[in-house]
Amino acid sequence: MPVLSGVTFSVSAGEAVVLRGPNGSGKTTLLRTVAGLQPALAGSVVGEDVAYAGHADGIKGALSVRENLRFWADVFGMREVEGAMRAFDLWALRDRAAGHLSAGQKRRLGLARLAVTGRPLWLLDEPTVSLDAASVALFGDVLRGHLAGGGAALIATHVELGFEARVVDVAQFRAVAGALDGAWA
Amino acid sequence: MIRLVLRDLSLAVRAGGGFGLGLAFFLIVVVLVPFAIGPEAALLGAVAPGVLWLGALLACLLSLDRMFALDFEDGTLDLLACAPVPLEGVVAAKAFAHWITTGLPLVAAAPVLGVLLNLPVAGYGWVVVSLALGTPALSMIGAFGAALTVGLRRGGLLLSLLVLPLYVPTLIFGAEVARRGATGQGGEAPLLLLAGISLGAMALLPFAAAAALRINLR
Numbered sequence: 001m002p003v004l005s006g007v008t009f010s011v012s013a014g015e016a017v018v019l020r021g022p023n024g025s026g027k028t029t030l031l032r033t034v035a036g037l038q039p040a041l042a043g044s045v046v047g048e049d050v051a052y053a054g055h056a057d058g059i060k061g062a063l064s065v066r067e068n069l070r071f072w073a074d075v076f077g078m079r080e081v082e083g084a085m086r087a088f089d090l091w092a093l094r095d096r097a098a099g100h101l102s103a104g105q106k107r108r109l110g111l112a113r114l115a116v117t118g119r120p121l122w123l124l125d126e127p128t129v130s131l132d133a134a135s136v137a138l139f140g141d142v143l144r145g146h147l148a149g150g151g152a153a154l155i156a157t158h159v160e161l162g163f164e165a166r167v168v169d170v171a172q173f174r175a176v177a178g179a180l181d182g183a184w185a
Numbered sequence: 186m187i188r189l190v191l192r193d194l195s196l197a198v199r200a201g202g203g204f205g206l207g208l209a210f211f212l213i214v215v216v217l218v219p220f221a222i223g224p225e226a227a228l229l230g231a232v233a234p235g236v237l238w239l240g241a242l243l244a245c246l247l248s249l250d251r252m253f254a255l256d257f258e259d260g261t262l263d264l265l266a267c268a269p270v271p272l273e274g275v276v277a278a279k280a281f282a283h284w285i286t287t288g289l290p291l292v293a294a295a296p297v298l299g300v301l302l303n304l305p306v307a308g309y310g311w312v313v314v315s316l317a318l319g320t321p322a323l324s325m326i327g328a329f330g331a332a333l334t335v336g337l338r339r340g341g342l343l344l345s346l347l348v349l350p351l352y353v354p355t356l357i358f359g360a361e362v363a364r365r366g367a368t369g370q371g372g373e374a375p376l377l378l379l380a381g382i383s384l385g386a387m388a389l390l391p392f393a394a395a396a397a398l399r400i401n402l403r
Contacts, residue, residue, distance in 0.1 A: 056260025
């Protein structure tokens, strides 16, 4: 069943695009399609390698903060994890088991994972969930740094991240519900 | 990929990782069999190869549903699917890690437990060789079953039903190698077939399992 149709937009280097729309409007579906996790029913996604951060952070509670980041850095063929830990204020927690972190700290670790992938395009699905105001500001700084370095980001969020970003409203691409209702009648 | 194997191994040996679960189950089954069958040495010796193989197979089955389910629940599988490693390689790495944590301890424990079952002296080498060649097939076939059922809540029952029929050829030839070895006949012919099953599973099933994972991630 199509969720969205006629979606067309582009994200260029150094640019952040914010996806808006009410709950259930297809933001996550769109992000997962762009990430290549599910195929589009029609059309195509053209572009660079992406790093995806969904609702789940992919963190192993039995491993320490440093080991979690180390693993993802190795998977993506990168070396350096210390900078990401410092940028997300995780340095003091580096040897703590990730299972003992608070929800906000886990989220910061999940976002720090993006920084160690070395991928240019970040796909962020509600990145600020369970972050406090200071952490949101911290994340905004890291994101600005990423954009300034030629990166790009596609963000589904309801929160102001504190910088200029083009907004794409997903609701305008909703597949026509009336036509489907007719099909089932 | 090596990194993935190492991570799975370190997760397995830490608290709550499930390392030793299969081994403990194997131990319990084999220790209880003499109580159930009775102390008649000749009878025990005759069933020993089959009991060792059946115990190893069920012990392998026990830990299968954790193979992908944990990574699926915490989102790791989504992230690995976006990572620059082929999903086929992820499957192979996870099956290999499962074999090291489950299959290899069973291979090592089998000769010790053979003593409890009065396994004939000639059979020890054959039991170890047959388990060493057969358990990789159990892990790989199990990985395929786990990939098929990864998105399901309480998928363990379905997983067992799917995987057990696929385990039958491995069990037949594996137990046959051990039985022939223990009775002094050469076990080479079934051993070759067992090795063939293992190699076939390792060559083909990573692709099937990766395709199943892609569908389940949608």
